[in-house]
Amino acid sequence: MKVVSINCAPVGNLFMSDDSGMRRIATAIHKQPVHVPVEVRKLGIVGDEQADRSIHGGRDKAVYAYPIEHYSFWIAQRAKMLKQEENLPLGFMGENLTLEGLLENEVWVGDRLQIGSVLMEVTEPRTPCFKFNVKMRMSHAAKLMVQSGYSGFYMRVLQEGRMQAGDAVVLQPGAHRMTIASLNDQRRLGRQADLF
Template sequence: MKLISVNVAQVGPLFGPVPANGRQVATAIHKQPVAGPVAVGRLGLDGDAQADRRLHGGPGKAVYAYPLEHYAFWQTQRRLAGKGDAALVHGALGENLTVQGLLEDACWIGDRLAVGTALLEVSEVRTPCFKLNVKMGLSHAARLMDQSGHTGFYLRVLRPGMIAAGDAVTVLPGPRSLTIAQINAGRRTARQPDLF
């Protein structure tokens, strides 16, 4: 398992330039890869922010990780929607950490991830909002994320430290009672079986 990219963003406008109606939505979903080591503190990465702390951030959602393996799914969805074949840049799903080799079915709540000198703990699943639709250019991206189970996961910072792209990710098993995939499956069965 490997950390492919470390991605950060400051709060900015969701829609780019202010639209004609003058309304704007603040977001930090537009993550961009950064080079070199990045400090990870109890509330997240240096240089990163969260626009809506009711839904993002805080100790339980300090860092968001997303599997690189799901990028092909999103490329296909964008191509089918006529959005072209341009490669998605790491951080495109709003993640702080683009990881390889750690999918939702092998990621358990309470597992600890040793990355660089930091120690992180899998804390909860991501619940996507409408901002993902805008970011991906797909009106149903949030529903696609829910339905596919390609949600990624949030991490709590147990030990602050330094991380960098290319670092190995070592999983230290937690209680192993519930995977991110099981949570996703439970959320799907609690809703309509087909939302689109």
């Protein structure tokens, strides 16, 4: 297990059209890889921002991790929908950490991840909002994330420190009460009527 990429972004703009024309939305979903070690504090990676802290960020959602293994799924979905295949750059899902070797069915709420000198604790899966649809250029991208369970997960920072791309991820098991995948299943089944 390792960190493939660390990704950050300032608050910027996302544009979507609606009945009133083109609308500008504040977002920090446009994450870009950072090629130097980063400092991680209780509220996240230094240099990274969140546009809406009621949904993203805060102590329990300080860092968002996403498995690189799911990128091929999104590339295929976009190719079907947009009729063109294109690679997606790391950070495209809006994640801070692109991880390899750690999927939602292997991650339990309460597990701890040691990366560099940073210690984080898994808190919950991502619940995508409409901005994910706009970013993906697919009106049903958020539904697809919920249906597939390819959500990634949020973490709180227990020990501040430094990390960098290429660092190993050391998993310290928690209480093993519920995996991120099982939380995703609960959310999906509870919203079944909304998803179809």
